[in-house]
Amino acid sequence: GFQGMLTLASGTTHHFTKEIQQLKLQVFFETENRLRVKIVDARQSRFEVPITTPKVTNAATNLQYKVETRSDPFGFIVTRKDNGVVILNTTVGPLIYADQFIQLSSSLPTHDIYGLGERRGNALVSTNWNRLLFWARDQIPKDHANLYGDHPFYIGLENDGKAHGVFLLNSNAKEIELQPSPAVTWRTIGGILDFYVFLGPTPEAVVQQYTDVVGKPFMPPYWPLGFHLCRWGYGTSENTWNKVKEMRAAKIPQVNIEISFILCVEAYETLNAAVNIADVQWNDIDYMQQHLDFTYNHDKFNTLPNMVSDLHNNGQHYVMIIDPGISNNQPKGNYPAYDDGMELDVFIKDPTTMEPIVGVVWPGATVFPDYTHPSIGSYWEKQLLRYYELVKFDGVWIDMNEPSNFGTGSKSGCPNNTLENPPYVPHVTGGALQDRTLCSSAIHHSTTHYNVHSLTGLFEMKATSEALESIRKKRSFVISRSTFPSAGLYGGHWSGDITSTWEDLRKSIVSIINFNMFGIPMVGADICGFSGFTNEELCIRWMQLGAFYPFSRNHNMKAAKAQAPVDFSTSAQVPMRNALLKRYLLLPYLYTLFHSAHVNGTTVARGLFLEFPQDSNTRKIDEQFMWGSGLLISPALYQSASTVNAYFPAGFWYDCTTENLGKRINSNGQYETLQSELHGSIPLHIRGGNIIPAQYPDLNTKKSRKNPFLLLVAPDNTGKACGELYWDDGESLMTENPSITINFVLSGTSLTS
Incomplete structure (x- = not known):
């Protein structure tokens, strides 16, 4: 690479105080397909995001890009070598670099931009003066709002089908504005400019290159691939346990699924299974004593330990919620989570008093662990271990970790300074940085909340995952509401407090697609919606749709009516269970996809535009998606619908539904009208050229794993197909985990492995 010095032109005024007089430009040719460009203050250090990224000492060769600079005005230009497409050209506008306002603009080679989250909207991001906001917030998902996570990464699909990606590694409050020329403007009010540019050339390659930087996704245990059930409002452990028992009693009627595609198996197979449809039971905050973390209500939830033992005895698992807010109004010596935190000095501090900053969350007055503190790991593990000795939980659900505060800043208010009232405030929901969170000038171990606010969820995930592995000596399972790049290393995400509407049903697919691009493939939405009726x-x-979320959980709030499958008519339960039966049948394939994500950084669920970038028809499609490259999912998403207008990219596609099993579509890139009656099957199609490993399902994932395997073989137009199965014990730490990978190849009538 190279570097150079930039000096502020004399007479330049941008109406921002403390403009940096001298900058250093650093350009790193990290790999042949990855470029890093940093612009930093040449004279003093500024905050940089403390996540681990690759340390590259030698410049790469055989570069697929060319970098040029211009001096008047300053800018850099990144060009794709093989065809001359300009990926970035920042000479289109001035670089502004002040202490609390940094802005850079660039031309874009395409209008087809994807990613940039967390947000609610379409997969294809509008470039029509579209301002996107980045500042983690406890916000019911709605359009044009900054939501729970901060992911300033996009993928651009160029006219010829090649793809590139751009990632700004910055955790301060930001705006990214897309303009119709097309162009992009990045604005941040702190930190530095630290860009990674990925040359692909395929969208999947871009995601792999991105996860090379932020980290490959964690390898989940097998059991979280099952179906999860939760509700805020069970009220007692007996009610929770009774729901578990109802689910066990509601066994699926014997469903015959004949599995055969042309050359699928030697002969027709018949699947008869009575399947319990809740593999994992969860509890929301009502299990706690006065909403205190690491406690349970010994009156209303007195049988909780017994219920969890019963779950384990039946091959099921248990997950409970933890919030970061720790009550500070308990008598001294009565609440170890607070007492231990005070002893270790691990709480975020009020900038005025230098005592723990106090907000208000579910237990009332609360203080907040500083997840950047060097002692946070031992503190957090101690609290989880103490609770684990009471209740043998299997995973942890971490919520409210933007962090959320029911007030503004703190109970005693925030100072009047430039961190609380910066010269420029991005157009964040609520209008102020401290709205529904902590004061921006609150003190962390080595910096202020202004810099690390949006990192809270990431670092809580890290502490929780590491504690779980230490306590249980098995792979961890953590689901977090707030996320930041690298979160996929430690756990998954659910899309928060969505509403029971057809619109949110449809938009949930975009969340699944986006978070897979963000390197967080263990993602789902609250099936049937969280709020509303x-x-x-x-x-x-x-x-039917949620059975094909990578993370499949039905959950809702106490003000709404119960919505577990057993809360509906017996006729409604049949299609629900049939969809889950298909999921369980395909779990070996899903598990193999998760292993590929863990090793290679590939997506598990993906939009059609990621798999077929050369097909321009796929670029606006976000109501269908795929598992890997082999399974197409085309759900019915509109009220009263009995058909789905589904797009099939060119190739052979084999119907995987009971009604039309094995029917082949030979597509030239066309739409097909598929039957999808309410009480029928969700349309599923296996792509020609794929062999998908499957397994006869049983009462839960533990029992399913003991059943025989089968292969779903879908030849392409040459009579060939291939596939893979990854298998291990489903729970051991990856460092001590014997495993096997089997590759399958079909050529004509010969199937080998």
Whole structure:
């Protein structure tokens, strides 16, 4: 690479105080397909995001890009070598670099931009003066709002089908504005400019190159691939346990699924299974004593330990919620989570008093662990271990970790300074940085909340994952509401407090697609919606779709009516269970996809535009998606629908539904009208050229794993197909985990492995 010095032109005024007089430009040719460009203050250090990224000492060769600079005005230009496409050209506008306002603009080679989250909207991001906001917030998902996570990474699909990606590694409050020329403007109010540019050339290659930087996703245990059930409002452990028992009693009627595609198996196979449809039971905050973390209510939830033992005895698992807010109003010596934190001095501090900053969350007055503190790991593990000795939980659900505060800043207010009232405030929801969170000038171990606010969820995930592995000596399972790049190393995400509407049903697919691009493939949405009132038709359709979320959980709030499958009519339960039966049948394939994500950084669920970038028809499609490259999922997403207008990219596609099993579509890139009756099957198609490993399902994932395997073989137009199965014990730490990978190849009538 190279570097150079930039000096502020004399007479330059941008109406921002403390403009940096001298900058250093650093350009790193890290790999042949990855470029890093940093612009930093040449004279003093500024905050940089403390995540681990690759340390490259030698410049790469055989570069697929060319970098040029211009001096008047300053800018850099990144060009794709093989065809001359300009990926970035920042000479289109001035670089502004002040202490609390940094802005850089660039031309874009395409209008087809994807990613940039967390947000609610379409997969294809509008470039029509579209301002996107980045500042983690406890916000019910809605359009044009900054939501729980901060992911300033996009993928651009160029006119010829090649793809590139751009990632700004910056955790301060930001705006990214897309303009119709097309162009992009990045604005941040702190930190530095630290760009990674990925040359692909395929979208999947871009995601792999991105995860080379932020880290490959964690390898989940096998059991979280099952179906999860939760509700805020069970109220007692007996109610929770009774729901578990109802789910066990509601066994699926014997469903015959004949599995055969042309050359699928030697002969037709028949699947008869009575399947319990809740593999993992969860509890929301109502299990706690007065909403205190690491406690349970010994009156209302007195049988909780017994219930968890019963789950384990039946091959099921248990997950409970933890919030970061720790009550500070308990008598001294009565609440170890607070007492231990005070002893270790691990709480975020009020900038005025230098005592722990106090906000208000579910238990009332609360203080907040500083997840950047060097002692946070031992503190957090101690609290989880103490609770584990009471209740043998299997995974942890971490919520409210933006961090959320029901007030503004703190109970005693925030100072009047430039961190609380910066010269420029991005157009964040609520209008102020401290709205529904902590004071921006709150003190962390080595910096201020202004810099690390959006990192809270990431670092809580890290502490929780590491504690779980230490306590249970098995792979961890953590689901977090707030995320930041690198979060996929430690756990998954659910899309928060969505509403029981057809619109949120449809938009949930975009969340699944986006978070897979962000390197967080263990992602799902609350099936049937979290808030509002679902109905039987909507919940059937949502259960059919949600059976194919990578993370499949039905959950809602206490003010809404119960919506577990057993809360609906017996006729409604049949299509719900049939969808889950298909999921369980395909779990070996899903598990193999997760292993590929863990090793290679590939997506598990992906939009059609990621798999077929050369097909321009796929670029706006976000109501279908794929598992890997082999399975196409085309859900019914509209009220009263009995058909789906589904797009099939060119090739052979084999129907995987019971009604039309093995029917082949030979597509030239066309739409097909598929039957999808409410009480029928969700349309599933296996792509020609794929061999998908499957397994006869049983009462839960533990029992399913003991059943025989089968292969779903879908030849392409040359009579060939291939596939892979990854298998291990489903729970051991990856460092001590014997495993096997089997590759399958079909050529003509010969199937080998």
